[in-house]
Amino acid sequence: MNTDFKLISPVDGSEFKCIAYLTDEDAAETIIKAQSVQGAWQATPLRDRVIICERFIDELLRKSDEIASELTWQMGRPVSFSGKELLGLEERARYMVSKAQKGLHPLEIESENSTRYIDRVPHGVCLVIAPWNYPFLTAINTIVPALLAGNTVILKPAGQTALCGERIHQALRAAGLPEGVFQSVLATHHQVAQWITQMSVNFIAFTGSVRGGKAIETTAAGKFLPVTLELGGKDPAYVRADADLDHTVASLVDGAFFNSGQSCCSIERIYVARSLFDKFVTRFKDETRKTQILGNPFKSETTLGPVVSASAADGIRKQIAEAISAGAEIVTGINEPDNSSLYLPATTLITVNHHMPVMTEETFGPVVGIMPVDSDEEAVRAMNDSQFGLSASIWSTDKTVSAELARAVQAGTVFVNRCDYLDPALAWVGVKNSGRGCSLSELGFHQVTRPKSYSIN
Numbered sequence: 090m091n092t093d094f095k096l097i098s099p100v101d102g103s104e105f106k107c108i109a110y111l112t113d114e115d116a117a118e119t120i121i122k123a124q125s126v127q128g129a130w131q132a133t134p135l136r137d138r139v140i141i142c143e144r145f146i147d148e149l150l151r152k153s154d155e156i157a158s159e160l161t162w163q164m165g166r167p168v169s170f171s172g173k174e175l176l177g178l179e180e181r182a183r184y185m186v187s188k189a190q191k192g193l194h195p196l197e198i199e200s201e202n203s204t205r206y207i208d209r210v211p212h213g214v215c216l217v218i219a220p221w222n223y224p225f226l227t228a229i230n231t232i233v234p235a236l237l238a239g240n241t242v243i244l245k246p247a248g249q250t251a252l253c254g255e256r257i258h259q260a261l262r263a264a265g266l267p268e269g270v271f272q273s274v275l276a277t278h279h280q281v282a283q284w285i286t287q288m289s290v291n292f293i294a295f296t297g298s299v300r301g302g303k304a305i306e307t308t309a310a311g312k313f314l315p316v317t318l319e320l321g322g323k324d325p326a327y328v329r330a331d332a333d334l335d336h337t338v339a340s341l342v343d344g345a346f347f348n349s350g351q352s353c354c355s356i357e358r359i360y361v362a363r364s365l366f367d368k369f370v371t372r373f374k375d376e377t378r379k380t381q382i383l384g385n386p387f388k389s390e391t392t393l394g395p396v397v398s399a400s401a402a403d404g405i406r407k408q409i410a411e412a413i414s415a416g417a418e419i420v421t422g423i424n425e426p427d428n429s430s431l432y433l434p435a436t437t438l439i440t441v442n443h444h445m446p447v448m449t450e451e452t453f454g455p456v457v458g459i460m461p462v463d464s465d466e467e468a469v470r471a472m473n474d475s476q477f478g479l480s481a482s483i484w485s486t487d488k489t490v491s492a493e494l495a496r497a498v499q500a501g502t503v504f505v506n507r508c509d510y511l512d513p514a515l516a517w518v519g520v521k522n523s524g525r526g527c528s529l530s531e532l533g534f535h536q537v538t539r540p541k542s543y544s545i546n
Contacts, residue, residue, distance in 0.1 A: 094248040094275060099165035099395040099431045100386060106163075108251050108275055116280040120289040122269040123214045123241040130270045131211055131239035135193065138237050139186055144264035146182050149256065150175060156256055158387075163250045164221050165395040165431070166348055167386040177511075178225045181529060182233045184513035189237040192534030204545040209538035211239035212315065213291035216284060218305075220297045221397060222351045222453075224250035227319070228257065230517065230528035231294040235537040236271065243290065244273040249397060251275050282308050290314070292537065296353075299522050317526025317536055319519060321451040322353040322479035325472040326508060327494070328369060329465070329485040330362035336506065337484040338372045344482075344509035345457040346381050346435045349396050353523070354480045354509050358448050359459045360468045366461040370420060370439060373459065377421045381435035381455070395431035396454055402431050405454035409436060412447040416440055417458070443474055451477065465494055473499045478520035482508040501527075 092112070098105040111119065130138075149156070157172035166174075185192075198205040215235045219228040228244055235242050246254035254273030261271050276284075284290050285308045295305045296319040309316055326344070328337055344356040361369045386394035396402050406428065413419065422436025433455055441448050441458035448458045462468045472481055482504040485491045495503035501518035504510070511517050511529065518527035526536055 094251070096163060096249060096251065097398075098162045099397050100162055106252065108248065111274050111276050111280060113280065115274070116276055116283070119243060119272055119274055119276075120214070120284060123243055123272060124289075126267060126269040127211075127213055127239075127241040130236075130241055130267065133239070135189060135237070138239070139189055141261070141264050141266050142182065142186050142233055142237060145261050145266070146179055146186075148260035148263045150179060152256065152260070156253075159252055159256075160224070160250070161386050161394070163252060164224075164397050165386055167391045167394045169389060169391070170348070174223060174225050178229045181226070181511070181513040182229055185233045185237065185529070185533065188531050189234075189534070192234070192531040193238055193538065202546065204543070206543050208541045208543065209238065209534060210541045211235075211538055213240060214289070215240045215242045215292045215294065215537060216281070216290040217242060217244045218281070218293070218295045218297065218301075219244060219246050219250075219254070221247035221249035222348065222353075224253035225257070226511075227296040228254070230533070231317075231537065232257065232271070234528075234533050235292075235294075236266075238534060238537045240292070240537055241269065242271045244271070245276050245281060246273060248275060285309050285312065285314065288312055288314065293317070294526075294528070294536070295319070302524060315536075315539075317528065318524035319353065319479075319517070319526075319528070320522060320524040321453075321477055322355070322519070322523055323357050323449065323451050323475050323477040324354050324480050324482075324500075324508075325475070326356050326359045326482045326484060327462075327465075327468040327472060328359065328361040328365060329468075329483070329487070329490075330364050331486045332365070332484040333486060333506070334365070334369065334372060338369065338376050340506075340508060341484075342373060342376045342380060342435075346377070346393060346455045347509065349393060349433070350455040350457075351396060351401075351453055352509065354511075355453075356482070356508055357452055357457055359457060360462045360471050361459060362468075363461040363463050366459075370437075370459060373437060374420050377435050377437060381421075383432055383434050393435060393455060396433055397431075399429065399431065401454065402433060403428075405433055405452060405456060408447045408450070408452055408454075409438070409456060412438055412441060412445045412458070415445050417445065417447070420459075422456075443471070449475065465490070469494060469497045473497075476522045479523035480504065480508070482506075
């Protein structure tokens, strides 16, 4: 078996780093270490855990410039945007730190003759499996609340962004976290499966593909382990006739193409009131051509870098080609003459329908389809006609109607007049094939703990 992962940079196809997988002996030691220190970490006062997490955020931000460059080399995002992922991490982490006392506070039950309360206690060892597209943001959703709650954490980052796990580990150690409380390891699928089947971990948080989520559930079947899954998305937007067009177009272009569309909550399909359709498409085309500058991600003017890998690029091109052969028209973007290129332009398609995979299956690339609709009801039916349900957005100046439509949309989060954003005060949750369980908000602490009841007479 190959014991090394060769990290190939999408920027230029070079080998950026060669990273060793865990040996089976190291995998066993990782578990022993996490289990052996968990009790002492749980016994550490919450105020001390809070201080360490606050220091961790500061430590990570001190290295933001070099981390941004390193992240761009790993997954191709323009360097001018890479550093912003750490700002997002800061927002989420500081919010969860601020809510730790409330989120973990026992629920006291009124009683005259006894003391009754429900405490929140840590699961024990938490396994966090993170993806490559937002390696800091997706991981931190669980890492910080899990540590605050008294769990030890094992992070298994994607090989493509394994250095991000090392950065988190270094910052936590510099912040004073005891050794073994957090570990970032490049484990194999077999080793992760063993941890689960042997019940060496007590909680699993997985972010990734639907296929990966099913594999986790299959492996954990019969083990009664708590599992949260954040999986794919095919996030829709509905533009009503009364929408603020300038704001809507600018927001949706960014929501569709930021990070080369490689986000589970990217806008991948847009439904527009027919009376506004032609004007919207024209504005969308102009905004895309003006703002989506494809090129070297280390150049300041670049806003659209390469997709992560050749296999990803091939899958995206296949969806576009299938749509065109079925009658779709390209508004922006071109058919790549070099089919080996990872640099895919921002592609906008019209004359699309739900018989095309580009409107029903996750693309995870810089592609969006736009369809006209004749009513609110038709828009909601189209938005709900999906195996996914992560987030959705409605664009309208009528808040009352928008709120009614939002209740009818099958998604974990529905935005009005914004998109592609995680508010740390709100529970981040998916329905259908987008997963289960939640992170962030005060409810996020409930995922990394279990209730324990006390009745003292």
